[in-house]
Amino acid sequence: MxxxxxxxxxxxxxxxxxxxxxxxxxxxxxxxKLDFIDGFGPQGPKNPKIKGFVLGRYQRKRVDPRTLQRPENYERTHAAPPEAPKTAAEIELERKKAALEKAQKDLEAAEEKRKLAEIEARRKKEGIGKVKGRVRY
CATH class of the missing domain: 1.20.5 (Single alpha-helices involved in coiled-coils or other helix-helix interfaces)
Structure with a gap:
């Protein structure tokens, strides 16, 4: 040379x-900085350059779980927090609501039966009867 x-x-x-x-x-x-290794700091004698992907090199940012939205039906999954036991007042309120709903349904059914009976009575009074699925006039 x-x-x-x-x-x-x-x-x-x-x-x-x-x-x-x-x-x-x-x-x-x-x-x-040049040769800065994510998650490990700068390259040096005690921190040699890493070749390839190393588990833990790229770490996700921490996320506050309180800011996340829960998916639909989350309460039905095993991951959901356990429900607090119901108090006596809550149980009584649910029982009263169920009884009220049942009473309303029974009232509607009775009203429907009364209307049908009234219609049938009017038909008999006027002499209108059913003949093989047709109404006789």
Missing amino acids: DFEEFRKKKMQQKKQAADQKKREDELAANGE
């Missing part, structure tokens, strides 16, 4: 070092 080749090689190394320094300065100005 002659002197010119040696000189070109050294000049190239200096140029690369200067470019490297310039890039490091630009990254440092942006708040980043």
